[in-house]
Amino acid sequence: MELKVIHSVELPFILNLPNDIYEIKLDINGANYQIHLNVSNTAYKVITTYQGKEAYIIVNEDEINTLSEKEKKIIEKN
Known part of the structure; x- marks a missing residue:
């Protein structure tokens, strides 16, 4: 079994980078991490209902x- 943690963030500013996956190295309190930052200017986060609860897709x-x-109306508001 593989567990995957995905964080989706809408930035309050324009990030002028081409769509791509960027390898980012982090040092947090002496521990080194490498993460994949997926930059997409064509993806939108939408609120929907899944199993009776609000969910994002x-x-x-x-x-x-x-x-x-x-x-579609929710996208138009963002």
Whole structure:
């Protein structure tokens, strides 16, 4: 079994980097970590309902037409 932790963040500013996965090395209190930073200018975080609870999904620009009207309105607000 493999566990994967994914954090999705919408930045309050424009990040002028091409879409790509960047290898980032971190040193936190003497412990070294290497993380993969996936920069995407074409992905959107959408609030939806999953098993009766609010959940976030990530959609690319070409997938927006597959969303419900309610989900599309949420994207338009962001």
